[in-house]
Amino acid sequence: MKKLFLAFAFCTLIFSASPKAHAHPHSWIDLETTLLFNEDGQITGLWVGWLFDDFYSAFTLEETPRNSMGGYDQSSLDALAKQNLKNLSEYSYFTFIHANGKTLPHKEVTKFKTFVDNNRLWMEFTVELETPVDPRTQKIDYAVYDPTYYVEILHAAKGDPIQMVGNVNGCGYSLTSPEPPEELSLMAAALDQDETAGDGIGISFAERVVLSCP
Known part of the structure; x- marks a missing residue:
């Protein structure tokens, strides 16, 4: 996992400036997600x-x-996003969509966009499923998280960060906040920036979006 964050251009200079330098997570992402439905009411990604x-x-x-014009060179931003997504592909793009508890396979990400918003870097991409799934016949949920909890990824606190587009067909959702055990939180806080608890810790700190369809 470490090579992923080298590609993200993380370095100790950043973390030494942070009061949380010796604890997981080391970086934070405000998340927005949109479930994509086709005309038949199936989820495509x-x-x-x-x-x-x-x-x-x-x-x-x-x-x-x-x-x-004084702005950031778009080709350089695009190259960074492309490299990040290439490395993220080894980890399902930190995006895990489940049907009846099983992780659904997805295609390689080819659609992405990046820019700078108020001096903060923005990256968006679309994870398309290999096969569309019907949320009326299967229980669908998803989570976006770093398996090692090196990066904390939570839906943005402002606005409406969870959307559904297409033929939603009456479906709704619920958002479940993470409730990690106290001992796991203490362990994460004790990890240094070059340490990892393995790929299993992140799910305990992940939000989960669960669909409900008539």
Whole structure:
């Protein structure tokens, strides 16, 4: 997992400036998600939007060339997003969609967009399922999280960060907040930036979106 965050351009200079330098997580993402339905009311995938924290954004943008208008060079931002997504592909893009408790296979991400919003880096991408799934016949839920909890990913506190588009056909959702055991939280807080508790810790700190359909 460490190579993923090298691709994300993390470094100890960022974490030394943070009061949480010696605890997991080391970076934070404000999340937005949109479930995608086709005309038959089947789920075809999930659109995911990430707004990176100030520390990560500042470090990354410091190395990003400017264009002639003074803004950030879009081709450089696109190249960064493409590299990040290439590495994230090894970890299901931190996006896990389940039907009746089983993780659904997905296609390689090809649709993405990135830009800078108020000095914070934004990246969005679409995770398309290999086969559309009917939420009226199967129990569907999803979670977006880093399995190692190196990065904390939670839906944004403001606005309406969870959406559904297409032929929703009366479906709704509920959002379940994480409730990790106290001992697990203490263990995560004790981990240094170059330590990991393995790929199983992150799910305990993940939000879960559960669909309900008539």
